[in-house]
Amino acid sequence: MSMRGRARATPSISLPIETPRLIMRDFRKGDFEAVHAYSSLEEVARYLIWGPNTPAQSKEAIEGFLDDQRMRPRSIFDLAVTLKPKREVIGGAGLRIIDRDNLTGEIGYTLHPDFWGYGLATEASRALLDAGFNELGLQRIVAVCDQRNKASARVMERLGMRREGVFRGSKLIQNGWRDEYLYAILAEEFG
Numbered sequence: 001m002s003m004r005g006r007a008r009a010t011p012s013i014s015l016p017i018e019t020p021r022l023i024m025r026d027f028r029k030g031d032f033e034a035v036h037a038y039s040s041l042e043e044v045a046r047y048l049i050w051g052p053n054t055p056a057q058s059k060e061a062i063e064g065f066l067d068d069q070r071m072r073p074r075s076i077f078d079l080a081v082t083l084k085p086k087r088e089v090i091g092g093a094g095l096r097i098i099d100r101d102n103l104t105g106e107i108g109y110t111l112h113p114d115f116w117g118y119g120l121a122t123e124a125s126r127a128l129l130d131a132g133f134n135e136l137g138l139q140r141i142v143a144v145c146d147q148r149n150k151a152s153a154r155v156m157e158r159l160g161m162r163r164e165g166v167f168r169g170s171k172l173i174q175n176g177w178r179d180e181y182l183y184a185i186l187a188e189e190f191g
């Protein structure tokens, strides 16, 4: 048997991911306008280490997503969040393996403000936790947010993630050194 034949199958996530209201799929080049529509907004970038994006930065972000899609084994799943039934792109949600030896992943999410407040980030993120634990076989999934980002902290709490700590002055966010919360959930805690 060739080496290739013996190689252990690396677990991956089957896409698209469907939830009651959303379909999450890989980004495509043609998503530029939808991605730029939210990535260029100050209110979106307020607590983020990136943005507000110029058109060139949004284009670069999409190119990065396409590069990540080609990686083998794939460890970054930054997905377009699309809303049923029209399947328009309303944001992005991502899961990445940050420590393969310790089966640890990290999630993140960003939605266009027109779609804030409906529980959609929670719905998208719960599906990512499910894929991370049940498809990738992860043991631990973390998420971080600027301490001032109440909506994001609330999403993590709704997901059953625990606040494990605060990193002082750990991220340069929109020109200020900000404290950051670390949230985490273990496979055995995910219901």
Ligand SMILES: CC(C)(COP(=O)(O)OP(=O)(O)OC[C@H]1O[C@@H](n2cnc3c(N)ncnc32)[C@H](O)[C@@H]1OP(=O)(O)O)[C@@H](O)C(=O)NCCC(=O)NCCS
Pocket: 043, 044, 045, 047, 048, 108, 109, 110, 111, 112, 115, 116, 117, 118, 119, 120, 121, 122, 123, 144, 145, 146, 149, 150, 151, 152, 154, 155
């Ligand atoms: C964070 C974000 C994804 C949340 O999306 P969303 O779909 O509105 O989130 P949900 O509706 O699932 O949940 C939001 C929760 O936060 C609460 N919330 C929203 N804005 C809030 C605020 N300013 N202060 C306190 N709580 C707030 C909501 O009430 C809700 O909690 P509840 O259900 O207990 O009432 C969205 O605000 C966003 O895209 N922000 C910009 C990008 C970003 O900061 N991403 C996170 C990076 S760590």
